[in-house]
Amino acid sequence: MARNRWVHKQWYQRRVRGTLVGTDDQGNEYYENNDYFMARNRWVQFKKPNWFMLESDASDVPPEWHRWLHNMTDDTPVVKPPVERKFHMDHKPNPTLNFEDRYVPSTTTKPKVEAWVPGKN
Numbered sequence: 001m002a003r004n005r006w007v008h009k010q011w012y013q014r015r016v017r018g019t020l021v022g023t024d025d026q027g028n029e030y031y032e033n034n035d036y037f038m039a040r041n042r043w044v045q046f047k048k049p050n051w052f053m054l055e056s057d058a059s060d061v062p063p064e065w066h067r068w069l070h071n072m073t074d075d076t077p078v079v080k081p082p083v084e085r086k087f088h089m090d091h092k093p094n095p096t097l098n099f100e101d102r103y104v105p106s107t108t109t110k111p112k113v114e115a116w117v118p119g120k121n
Contacts, residue, residue: 017033017035018032018033018043019031019032019033021076021078022065022076022077022078024061024062024065024077025062026047026060026062027047028044028045028046028047028060028061028065029044029047030042030043030044030045030065030068030069030076031044031045038071039071042068042069042071043069044061044065044069046060057093059093059094060093062077063082063091064077064081064082065077
């Protein structure tokens with residue numbers, strides 16, 4: 001898998017030229033190329049690419065990098081770190097894709113239709 005990641009990274013960097021502006025704590029890399037038009041000039045290269053399975057999605061991007069990716073700010077979190085507030089929580093990706101961590105709701109209502117059981121009156 002490491003070799004495939006290296007080959008993909010080499011191909012991607014030849015195809016899409018950009019400057020590495022920083023990485024987050026998960027290992028995702030963030031690039032910028034101002035030769036492209038607005039809203040296409042910033043992108044993320046996930047540490048775990050989506051080749052065979054859904055291993056990463058948009059919820060893997062922390063909020064401070066989300067602001068930079070969507071052009072809400074020109075300063076990266078590397079240049080200007082976010083202000084620490086005591087009500088801020090640590091970033092957690094969406095657990096829906098992980099079967100062990102996903103939320104499964106339970107019902108407390110009685111079903112409207114009950115199945116017929118043979119031999120029961």
